[in-house]
Amino acid sequence: MALNSNPLTSQPAPALAEALADDKRGAAAAQKSAPAPRRPFGRWFRETGWRHIIGIVMLLFCAFPLAYVLSASLNPGGTLLTANSLFSTFDLGAYVRLFENPSQPYGAWFVNTLVIGLATAFGTVLLGALAAYAFSRMRFTGRRFGLLTLLLVQMFPQLLAFVAIFLLMSAIADIFPALGLNSQLGLIMVYLGGALGVNTYLMYGFFNTVPASIDEAAKIDGAGHARIFFTIILRLVAPILAVVGLLSFLATTNDFVIASVVLSDPDKQTLAVGLYQFVSQETARNWSVFAAGAVLAAVIPVALFLALQRFIVGGLTAGSVK
Structure with a gap:
């Protein structure tokens, strides 16, 4: 009688399978919604961090000449020495x-x-x-x-x-x-x-x-x-x-x-x-x-x-x- 009073065993087989499937979907959804553990800084740097640093350095290396030329075009001095301070002056006279x-x-x-x-x-x-x-x-x-x-x-x-x-x-x-x-x-x-x-x-x-x-x-x-x-x-x-x-x-x-x-x-x-x-x-x-x-x-x-x-x-x- 104790076995027959168990609610799980008293359910039909299709209903029991559906309940188990719902439990699995709920557990999977909870696992997805939980935040992923953060990687230690040393592991992050070894795997991807150094690539970001190299990319930023190369971006600055490539962008500096462009910024320098743009700054020189806006400088009314007419020489490159006066354009060392990037965008210190703003003058469109050179374009005119x-x-x-x-x-x-x-x-x-x-x-x-x-x-x-x-x-x-x-x-x-x-x-x-x-x-x-x-x-x-x-x-x-x-x-x-x-x-x-x-x-x-x-x-x-x-x-x-x-x-x-x-x-x-x-x-x-x-x-x-x-x-x-x-x-x-x-x-x-x-x-x-x-x-x-x-x-x-x-x-x-x-x-x-x-x-x-x-x-x-x-x-x-x-x-x-x-x-x-x-x-x-x-x-x-x-x-x-x-x-x-x-x-x-x-x-x-x-x-x-x-x-x-x-x-x-x-x-x-x-x-x-x-x-x-x-x-x-x-x-x-x-x-x-x-x-x-x-x-x-x-x-x-x-x-x-x-x-x-x-x-x-x-x-x-x-x-x-x-």
Whole structure:
């Protein structure tokens, strides 16, 4: 009789199982709601703390030059020594003086840099994508040799050939003045001449990640290589196109030697060449105006980087595994 009076044994089997399940769920919920025990400081530092410290140090190391240049642009002294006290003064006169001197047309330099950079980036992406598609999808004699040649040639920087580029552009100017010296179109052609190589090899790796069955299905429907490339493949490889375009734009806007060799007219020069005029003269150096120009020149690259940030990691990693 004592066993039969037990409330647990008197319940039906399904009800007993449901009660036990409720007890387990309640215990699990209580365990989740309970605060996790804090790790000792020594264990936290060994596991993750040192990484946070290194990250903070690197952030300060990278941010200091940017803060110093911004502080120098707001300092009316005109020298870097007076800008040692960060943001001790606040004056926008340097930004105004950028656009006051007709012999140093900063606005024209900014527009020239934007036009040359975007045109070079577009041409680089188009030429690199066409070459990468050919190497990835077509089989022809000399395919592997061509890939290795592009990679080996790109190992030598274009800077080593600036004397040959000057002589070549000088000779071309006698026949086609629009493509010779002091021509923005000629400078774009020089940049596009060095666009292949690493960019093609990087795109080639990304193109290999796109299944060839897509091309075969399109061919069955009657599509040719041009239609497959422009309507299907380019949409699938958008991340690597964004990465190559961004890198090409940054390389073009930061170039000084080639641009200074090809362009001589101040109205046609780029920002990298034009800004040098503010600090090139021994008795007329104005670092505040130079810093202000550098701050404004960084707006477009930073905006492009933020706009294309979601493509960068995927584009670089996917193209590097093939």
